[in-house]
Amino acid sequence: MNALTLNKSTVLVVDDEFLIAEGLRLQVEDMDLAVCGTATSADEALALAMMHRPELVLMDMRLRGDKDGVDAALAIQAEVGSKVIFITGSREQSTIARIYEDHPAGVLFKPVSDHQLRMAIASALEA
Amino acid sequence: MFFCLHAGDGSGAVDATVAARGNVDMSLLDWLLNPTGLTPHGFCLSWAPGLVALHAGSDVVIGLAYLSIPLAIAAFIRMRPDIKYGWVAYLFVAFILACGTTHLMAILTLWVPAYGIEGLIKLVTAILSIATAALLWPLLPKIAALPSAAELERRVEERTAELAQVVEEQKATLAQRDLLLREVYHRVKNNLQMVDGLLVMQSRQMTDPDARKALRGLRDRIFALGLVHQQLMSSSDLKTFDVAPFLGELSSNIVDGGAGGGVALSVEAIPLDVGLDFAIPLGLLVNELVTNSLKHAFPDGGGEIAVKLSRAGDGELLLVVADNGKGYEGEPSRSGVSNVALGSTIIKGLVAQMQGTIMVESKLGLTRSEIRVAAPLTGPVAA
Numbered sequence: 432m433n434a435l436t437l438n439k440s441t442v443l444v445v446d447d448e449f450l451i452a453e454g455l456r457l458q459v460e461d462m463d464l465a466v467c468g469t470a471t472s473a474d475e476a477l478a479l480a481m482m483h484r485p486e487l488v489l490m491d492m493r494l495r496g497d498k499d500g501v502d503a504a505l506a507i508q509a510e511v512g513s514k515v516i517f518i519t520g521s522r523e524q525s526t527i528a529r530i531y532e533d534h535p536a537g538v539l540f541k542p543v544s545d546h547q548l549r550m551a552i553a554s555a556l557e558a
Numbered sequence: 559m560f561f562c563l564h565a566g567d568g569s570g571a572v573d574a575t576v577a578a579r580g581n582v583d584m585s586l587l588d589w590l591l592n593p594t595g596l597t598p599h600g601f602c603l604s605w606a607p608g609l610v611a612l613h614a615g616s617d618v619v620i621g622l623a624y625l626s627i628p629l630a631i632a633a634f635i636r637m638r639p640d641i642k643y644g645w646v647a648y649l650f651v652a653f654i655l656a657c658g659t660t661h662l663m664a665i666l667t668l669w670v671p672a673y674g675i676e677g678l679i680k681l682v683t684a685i686l687s688i689a690t691a692a693l694l695w696p697l698l699p700k701i702a703a704l705p706s707a708a709e710l711e712r713r714v715e716e717r718t719a720e721l722a723q724v725v726e727e728q729k730a731t732l733a734q735r736d737l738l739l740r741e742v743y744h745r746v747k748n749n750l751q752m753v754d755g756l757l758v759m760q761s762r763q764m765t766d767p768d769a770r771k772a773l774r775g776l777r778d779r780i781f782a783l784g785l786v787h788q789q790l791m792s793s794s795d796l797k798t799f800d801v802a803p804f805l806g807e808l809s810s811n812i813v814d815g816g817a818g819g820g821v822a823l824s825v826e827a828i829p830l831d832v833g834l835d836f837a838i839p840l841g842l843l844v845n846e847l848v849t850n851s852l853k854h855a856f857p858d859g860g861g862e863i864a865v866k867l868s869r870a871g872d873g874e875l876l877l878v879v880a881d882n883g884k885g886y887e888g889e890p891s892r893s894g895v896s897n898v899a900l901g902s903t904i905i906k907g908l909v910a911q912m913q914g915t916i917m918v919e920s921k922l923g924l925t926r927s928e929i930r931v932a933a934p935l936t937g938p939v940a941a
Contacts, residue, residue, distance in 0.1 A: 448748065448751075448752055448755075450752040450755035450756055450759075451748070451751045451752055451754075451755050452755075453755055453758075453759055454751070454752075454754055454755025454756070454757075454758040454759060455755070457758045457759060457762055458758055520744040520745075520747045520748045520751070521740070521744050521791070522788050522791040522792040523740060523791065523792070524792075540747070540788050541747045541748055541750065541751040541784065542747060542750040542751040542753075542754050542780060542781055542783075542784035543751065543754075544777070544778070544781045544811050544815055545774075545777065545815060546811055546814050546815025546816075547811065547815075549815075550814075
């Protein structure tokens with residue numbers, strides 16, 4: 432993690448629920464990473480990603496507006512190339528299948544434990 | 559259909575009949591059964607061999623046919639008891655049989671002038687025939703109203719289509735129910751994540767390490783609740799799931815998240831389908847017990863924690879959480895810590911909720927909690 436602390440990796444948090452986004456933001460900061468912003472829709476997420484070029488995106492599946500997390504992740508990966516960890520409330524096969532179309536850096540299911548988040552972020556950044 | 563020749567066709571026979579009727583001494587029985595003075599029918603045919611053979615042969619064939627046809631009708635009616643107005647068929651059976659008999663009698667009267675008996679048989683035939691004829695007309699509209707095979711086929715198709723639609727509707731209702739349940743679980747999980755967010759935010763405001771630990775403990779309990787809903791959501795019936803992988807995931811999350819890596823965990827559980835009502839208290843119990851071991855058993859960092867769910871001899875379930883740590887004999891201060899007090903309150907309360915019992919032993923090198931509860935009704939019968 433030394434390399435990361437010298438040059439803090441930036442993380443974008445995307446979730447349409449403020450309390451969830453804020454909780455994730457604080458947890459990420461506690462891991463000594465920088466959060467470049469929180470977005471509630473796919474378009475906002477893409478705009479923030481293009482502005483800050485985060486290394487990692489924590490992506491909710493259900494977002495405000497018509498586009499979902501996979502739409503946002505595909506756009507961000509195409510434009511910026513960020514790694515994406517999906518954080519979804521759904522454990523349905525259809526949702527998971529759609530997520531895996533996107534070759535995610537990780538998939539977490541809500542509610543996410545501190546440990547799960549820490550491990551997923553560490554392995555995504557190391558990869 | 560009726561082919562009857564009368565003795566009166568010949569002049570000799572007429573004379574004989576008149577002679578017989580003229581005899582006033584003759585009783586009714588004699589009149590009917592005594593052919594004395596009558597001439598056989600063959601006489602009217604002048605015993606012409608061709609005519610006699612023609613009549614006799616035809617009557618044999620008709621008579622046999624009229625015996626065979628009603629037998630076939632009767633057999634058919636017996637084979638198909640569902641046929642409506644079957645009694646009409648028996649009337650047909652009766653009058654055709656009677657009619658056949660008249661033809662056989664006609665053969666006899668070629669040579670024997672048994673016209674009385676022949677007449678009686680004709681009378682019976684007449685009564686049966688006219689009864690059938692009379693009953694047939696009023697029956698006609700009813701029989702005509704019976705649905706045809708094509709009509710029945712159409713009705714069956716109609717019903718089948720209706721049933722298929724009902725099945726489709728029920729499938730849709732079930733799918734809707736599944737969708738709603740998934741949505742509910744999704745919302746529960748989302749809300750738990752929001753509560754977790756609130757706790758993280760609150761924790762940031764705390765400077766007291768004990769307070770932060772307490773909030774951390776709450777987050778673990780919320781994760782246990784969320785994990786139950788995750789299992790439910792990915793189960794096929796959305797109601798029950800196998801408790802074994804759940805306990806594994808729950809325990810390893812606590813141990814991996816709370817220890818520096820020196821604590822080894824073993825989880826052993828029988829496969830058992832459980833529902834929400836059973837899984838939540840069980841999951842929270844495992845959470846409390848494993849967390850206790852993790853926090854208090856290994857001040858030096860290393861050790862082993864074992865979680866085991868098995869079936870006792872009497873069919874009850876046995877949950878054992880054990881560690882090989884320092885034990886808590888001679889450690890009076892522990893129960894005084896508010897966090898520990900909360901943990902033991904939760905454990906006692908949940909064991910009582912599950913109508914189970916708990917036994918705890920603790921000494922240096924072994925702390926063991928054994929909980930016995932009745933198996934949930936949703937579980938499969940143990941082999």
